[in-house]
Amino acid sequence: MSRILCSQVYKPHLLQKIVQRSTATPLNNEMNKYSLACLACLAVLLVVTPALIKAYSFDATTIDPNNPEYCFSESGVTDMFTLFDCLDAFTVQKNDWDVSLSFTDLSRYDAAQPTAQERADFTATVTAMLNIDGDCSCVTVPTSISSYYAIATFTDTSKNSDFCVFYEKVRKRPQAARSSGYPPNHVVGIVHNYADIIFIYLFADPRFAPQSSRQAFTSTRKEYEKGWGVFVVPKTARQVSRFIHLSAPHPKWDLGTPQQAAYLFANSGAKSLLVDGRHRWAISTQSACISAGNHSLTDPTHDNNEVFHSASQAIHNWQINAPNTCPVTGGCAFIQIHGKGNDCDGSGGTVNSRIFVSNGLAGSSTLYQTYSTSPANRLAYYLSLEFGAGSGGVNMPINDTVCDLAAFTNVFGRIVNGVSNEPANNECIMAATDASAFNMNRFVHAEQSPDMRALSPDSCPSTGCSGASRSINTNWPAWNTALKKAFDATCVGGVPADSDSLLCPP
Structure with a gap:
């Protein structure tokens, strides 16, 4: 032998x-x-x-550079922009949950969806974080989701400010078996x-x-296992200058919007930031929520089963029940940052808009004319002061009634505009109207051409952010100025905001 x-x-x-x-x-x-x-x-x-x-x-004491938690220790991640530039690389990719060309096998998608308990615990954590004032650790991640999610304190060195970040801490393991x-x-x-x-x-x-x-399905990609999203709030109440809630629903599709939303959040003194963790076409199976148009199960603006939608509702419920912080004509809004092509990029469109701002109602809504103090109208006005109006500038459906990017099928926009989510799936079938939205119209939907959100060459994902040379879009400071002017500061103790920065004193 x-x-x-x-x-x-x-x-x-x-x-x-x-x-x-x-x-x-x-x-x-x-x-x-x-x-x-x-x-x-x-x-x-x-x-x-x-x-x-x-x-x-997996050694929990060792930070794997291929895991999202590495973004919190990488030397090149120093502010909110670079943090989300790093985290953006972990977004669940396009078509990653498609099993076959028939698009009938939902096994990968189902494995990433939360149980009822996990969804409830996720949204409860979001709500609890909105009450944080001084200590991120005062909120404990529930056991049902603690193997996936964590809360970290992140220091933005550009502002010497701390933020509490609720994030998915490990990526999908390549070895599924x-x-x-x-x-x-x-x-x-x-x-x-x-x-x-x-x-x-x-x-x-x-x-x-x-x-x-x-x-067994295995993914060698550097991406989240669940992709339920990342949520951020300032560590202290004094850091909040205005009760606006920013979000980016379409990472890796509306390129640059997670980074832009993060920049605007940190620099405007906003109350919260929510960024989805899935490509809107992570699975190609059509959503049954919004039947009109072409929307997948992982499009959180058109499918009410996405965790992003549940978290958005939790933020909305917290805000409208917070006393004296959300006058409809003052400093409160729920702002979604989106991307479009150079033109309307929908069915028609008569104006070439760099930014197309809507309130979630159809272009025929009279509220665009009669409700000039609404959050969407105010933001559009101040953005037009920075970037101009008309062709090549900032417009609303009142200027271009043909463009179909007014977000009237956006399920969260419908809820903000007075549509109830009861009975179940009501926001899928019931459109908002002028009557339902009156005195409740705090939704802002901003579609932008590529030049408004483009970043420098895509070095971060290929290098793990080490030595990344990306920088903010040069249009964002003006965007931020318009945002601060559109929404009045509401400072702790009633102290006035700084007249130059328009931010509350630390």
Whole structure:
């Protein structure tokens, strides 16, 4: 017998160890040869096994550069913009949950959807964070979602300010079969005894892998496992200058909008920021919520089962129940940052708008004319002072009634505009009207051409943010000025805002 099957160990690639037998003590029989072979194999395993265990076990004390939590320790991440530039790389990618071209297999999508308890705990955490004043750790992530999500304190060094970040802390593990006790590749060790040299080979052999692990879906992409979104609030109440809530529903589709929303949030003194963690086409299966148009199950603005939509409702419920912070003509709004093409990018459109602002009502709504003090109208006015109006500038549906980017099928916009979410799925079938939106019209939907949100070359995702050279869009400071002018500051203790920065004193 010239070969011995030594053991089955776990290693994803070929490993060869050579053990030189001493010629000073020649072997006298075949049994001694086999004994030495097994001893040599055992010696190798004693050396290799600890490394293998470490390689296939997640050590919570070690920050994996391929996990989202690495963004909080990366030296190049110094402010809210760079934090979300880093986190944006983990967005669940387009078509990643499509199993077949029939789009009827929802197994990947279903695996990422929350249970009823997880959804309730996620939204409860969002609500609790809106009450934070001084200590991010005062909110504990519920057990049902603590294996996926964490709350971290992040310091924006550009402002010397701290923020509380509720984020998905680990990415999708490439080896999906680990949960069944098997690593992704199964390695067989074989010992060859030839002349005075014993060769020990450890190599991958898929025949030794269970059938289920070979067929299990694995993703090698650097992306979230769930993609429920990231939520941020200032650490203290004094950091809040205005009760506006910014969000970016379409990462990796409306390019640059997560980073833009993060920049505006940090620089305007806003109350909260919500960024989705899924591409709107992570799965191609059509949503049953909004039947008109072309919308997938992972489009949170057109499907009410997305966690982003649930979190948005939690933010809205908290805000409208907060005393004296949300006058409809003053400093409160729910602002979604979107992206479009250079033209309307919808069905028609008569004006080439760089920014198209709407309140979630159809272009025929009379509130665009009679409700000139609404949040959307105010923001559009101050944006037009910065970027101009008409062709190549800032417009609303009152200027372009043909463009269909007014967000009247946006499910969260409908709720803000007075449509109830009861009975179940009501926001999917009931459109907002002038009557339902009157005195409740705090929704702002901003569509932007690429030049308003474009970033410098995409270096961050390819380098893990180390040495990333990206910078903000040069239009964003003017955008931020318009945002601060459109919504009055409401400072703790009634103190006035700084006349230059329009921010509350620290």
